[in-house]
Amino acid sequence: MSILSLNNVSKSFGETKIIKAVSLDIEQGEKHAIIGPNGAGKSTLFHLISGRHNVTDGTIKFKDNEIQNKPPYEIARLGLARSFQVTNIFHRMNVFENVRCALLWSSNYRYSFWHLLGRQGELNDQAMHVLDQIGLKDKALYPSGELAYAQQRALELGIAIASGAELIMLDEPVAGMSHSEAENAVELINRITEGKTLIMVEHDMNIVFDMADRISVLVYGEIIATDKPENVRGNARVQEAYLGEVATSA
Amino acid sequence: MAMIKKLSVWIAFLLVMLALPQFSDSILSVSIYNQMAIAIIFALSYNMLLGQGGMLSFGHAVYFGLGGFLAVHTLIMMEFETVYFSIIWIPLVGGLFGLLAAIFIGSFSTHKAGTVFAMISLGIGELIAASSLIFVGFFGGEAGVSGDRTFGPPLFGVEFFQDVEIYYVAAVWVFIATVFMYLFTQTPAGRMANAVRDNPERAEFIGYSARRVRFISFCASGLFAGIAGGLFALNYEFITEENLNAATSGRVLLMAYIGGLGYFIGPILGAVILTLMNSLLSNYSDLWMLYLGIMFLLTVLFLPRGFAGFIMMHQVAWLKGSLKNLALPYLITCIPAILFLVGAIGMLEMSHSEDAIFHFLGMELDTSSTITWLAAIIFTLGSLFATSKSLPQLRDAWEEANTIPEVVKEDES
Numbered sequence: 334m335s336i337l338s339l340n341n342v343s344k345s346f347g348e349t350k351i352i353k354a355v356s357l358d359i360e361q362g363e364k365h366a367i368i369g370p371n372g373a374g375k376s377t378l379f380h381l382i383s384g385r386h387n388v389t390d391g392t393i394k395f396k397d398n399e400i401q402n403k404p405p406y407e408i409a410r411l412g413l414a415r416s417f418q419v420t421n422i423f424h425r426m427n428v429f430e431n432v433r434c435a436l437l438w439s440s441n442y443r444y445s446f447w448h449l450l451g452r453q454g455e456l457n458d459q460a461m462h463v464l465d466q467i468g469l470k471d472k473a474l475y476p477s478g479e480l481a482y483a484q485q486r487a488l489e490l491g492i493a494i495a496s497g498a499e500l501i502m503l504d505e506p507v508a509g510m511s512h513s514e515a516e517n518a519v520e521l522i523n524r525i526t527e528g529k530t531l532i533m534v535e536h537d538m539n540i541v542f543d544m545a546d547r548i549s550v551l552v553y554g555e556i557i558a559t560d561k562p563e564n565v566r567g568n569a570r571v572q573e574a575y576l577g578e579v580a581t582s583a
Numbered sequence: 584m585a586m587i588k589k590l591s592v593w594i595a596f597l598l599v600m601l602a603l604p605q606f607s608d609s610i611l612s613v614s615i616y617n618q619m620a621i622a623i624i625f626a627l628s629y630n631m632l633l634g635q636g637g638m639l640s641f642g643h644a645v646y647f648g649l650g651g652f653l654a655v656h657t658l659i660m661m662e663f664e665t666v667y668f669s670i671i672w673i674p675l676v677g678g679l680f681g682l683l684a685a686i687f688i689g690s691f692s693t694h695k696a697g698t699v700f701a702m703i704s705l706g707i708g709e710l711i712a713a714s715s716l717i718f719v720g721f722f723g724g725e726a727g728v729s730g731d732r733t734f735g736p737p738l739f740g741v742e743f744f745q746d747v748e749i750y751y752v753a754a755v756w757v758f759i760a761t762v763f764m765y766l767f768t769q770t771p772a773g774r775m776a777n778a779v780r781d782n783p784e785r786a787e788f789i790g791y792s793a794r795r796v797r798f799i800s801f802c803a804s805g806l807f808a809g810i811a812g813g814l815f816a817l818n819y820e821f822i823t824e825e826n827l828n829a830a831t832s833g834r835v836l837l838m839a840y841i842g843g844l845g846y847f848i849g850p851i852l853g854a855v856i857l858t859l860m861n862s863l864l865s866n867y868s869d870l871w872m873l874y875l876g877i878m879f880l881l882t883v884l885f886l887p888r889g890f891a892g893f894i895m896m897h898q899v900a901w902l903k904g905s906l907k908n909l910a911l912p913y914l915i916t917c918i919p920a921i922l923f924l925v926g927a928i929g930m931l932e933m934s935h936s937e938d939a940i941f942h943f944l945g946m947e948l949d950t951s952s953t954i955t956w957l958a959a960i961i962f963t964l965g966s967l968f969a970t971s972k973s974l975p976q977l978r979d980a981w982e983e984a985n986t987i988p989e990v991v992k993e994d995e996s
């Protein structure tokens with residue numbers, strides 16, 4: 334059963350068509366990678382699904398709800414969480430507060446002004462647990478804006494996964510990390526998304542072929558192939574459009 | 584342990600406020616206490632918008648003033664025996680009206696933060712100020728409206744003829760309002776206000792409508808501004824258009840900013856400092872508004888985190904026990920700096936003085952003599968030069984006092 338399905342989704346900025354009639358079904362529980370050259374529209378596709386941008390045309394269904402053109406918070410409340418390619422955190426709040434805020438809605442606090450956060454033992458434990466998982470426990474009280482780059486990326490991931498959403502979308506989660514940092518992050522992503530659905534944009538082919546159940550290749554706003562990793566590797570069109578360059582340059 | 588420590592700070596806060604009249608209960612002192620009480624609540628409510636919620640408002644006096652107007656009308660109704668309850672509840676009446684106004688105006692003004700919000704707040708401010716001269720029935724035109732607080736039922740025999748009696752009421756309200764505003768920062772709505780201030784976009788991706796979060800802070804802020812307005816009405820027994828216009832809105836921004844937006848205690852400091860300057864300085868100099876402006880400018884330039892931020896800067900040195908090593912370097916810089924201030928103020932006052940002989944710090948200065956001016960200029964520039972020469976030693980001492988291997992900082996927002 335598919336948890337997310339895109340049907341002929343298009344997006345234009347002014348005259349330029351960035352996403353061209355993309356249709357895609359994501360199965361419940363699968364790990365799906367989206368690859369494609371720079372500027373192909375991968376992030377834009379993420380923005381359309383998560384509600385940052387309105388679609389120009391087409392429909393997006395998430396668990397039987399039509400979500401295209403809905404505001405991000407309504408989509409998030411349905412159980413879709415995402416991270417950003419460019420770090421997007423609450424920079425003046427400390428690391429712990431960042432994660433705790435990400436937990437609030439899913440823990441049903443809504444807009445409460447009658448709960449004192451200091452007294453919500455379970456919530457605070459949960460936030461600490463997330464910090465532990467992303468390796469930032471000892472930085473809990475540190476202003477997040479002053480963290481090192483890799484730590485901010487870890488926090489970016491932490492905010493996305495904190496709420497325990499069913500569908501997690503990560504836009505280049507390990508970009509800019511060192512090899513060992515990336516390894517840790519991948520292990521973490523694997524652990525955290527167990528039993529969940531993951532959609533991930535990633536440039537590192539080793540990671541992609543290692544993690545993904547299926548891969549979609551996006552080139553100039555069009556999905557030219559969606560298949561199992563081994564089939565994608567052998568696909569001539571993909572070779573030509575994308576993988577060929579990477580393989581030779583790597 | 585932390586709990587007890589926090590609690591004792593609050594109890595000390597209440598006790599200090601209640602004890603103030605024991606130190607001095609002259610009419611001037613009590614009038615200053617009351618102004619401070621009003622200013623503290625008002626400035627804290629402003630900080631809920633700007634410091635906590637990232638909404639720059641140029642029209643916050645609207646909620647203060649509207650609360651105050653309804654409070655005075657309630658006093659008038661008491662006089663005519665339409666309503667009958669103890670006047671200690673008047674601030675609450677003001678608060679509820681402030682809340683009502685905030686719900687109405689916030690429903691469209693909190694759509695966006697930033698420039699849009701600032702411009703709407705300015706527009707609403709002008710609109711209400713203009714209305715106050717049109718709807719004379721409610722606002723009383725230029726003269727405003729006045730009431731009499733002594734018509735309510737006495738409370739334990741107190742009939743509130745004296746300002747000091749009002750002060751005790753005000754002190755309790757300051758305490759209650761401060762506690763609740765502090766607690767608000769510790770709730771999901773209060774925390775999300777910080778999150779939306781920092782990054783409204785990301786807040787929406789974790790399930791929160793930035794607009795709704797802003798709206799809630801905005802309403803809470805209107806409530807407390809209205810309480811401050813109600814206290815104002817109780818204290819002065821009259822209110823005019825001046826209390827809801829742009830000048831009052833500007834003053835509360837100044838208070839919160841000078842005190843320090845990032846810290847809960849900042850606006851309290853700002854309210855105290857500005858009220859003192861306002862009441863004391865204005866007795867000594869016509870130029871006090873100018874000094875206020877200069878102080879604001881210097882704060883923005885050199886203490887962007889306000890007085891509270893300046894105090895908090897010393898946390899590391901305090902923890903390290905090296906604060907005392909800073910005393911002498913501070914003194915060395917302060918002496919020429921104070922001399923410079925004396926010189927600069929002297930020159931400003933001299934040029935403002937209309938008399939030929941100007942009395943300044945026991946000196947008789949001839950304002951038309953070139954020699955006097957030359958001496959003043961040399962003195963001022965000399966002390967400025969000395970101040971700048973003393974800065975490197977202060978900087979070195981500062982570095983020395985603050986170097987430690989790894990600091991765990993606490994976020995104060």
Ligand SMILES: Nc1ncnc2c1ncn2[C@@H]1O[C@H](COP(=O)(O)OP(=O)(O)OP(=O)(O)O)[C@@H](O)[C@H]1O
Binds near residue numbers: 346370375377418
């Ligand atoms: N808001 C916007 N307005 C106009 N053009 C945009 C906008 N956002 C993206 N684009 C354009 O859309 C194209 C796709 O951008 P997008 O960020 O989706 O690519 P991407 O596949 O994520 O690339 P990368 O691998 O570099 O992250 C780019 O040419 C970009 O310039």
Ligand SMILES: [Mg+2]
Binds near residue numbers: 418504
């Ligand atoms: Mg991208």
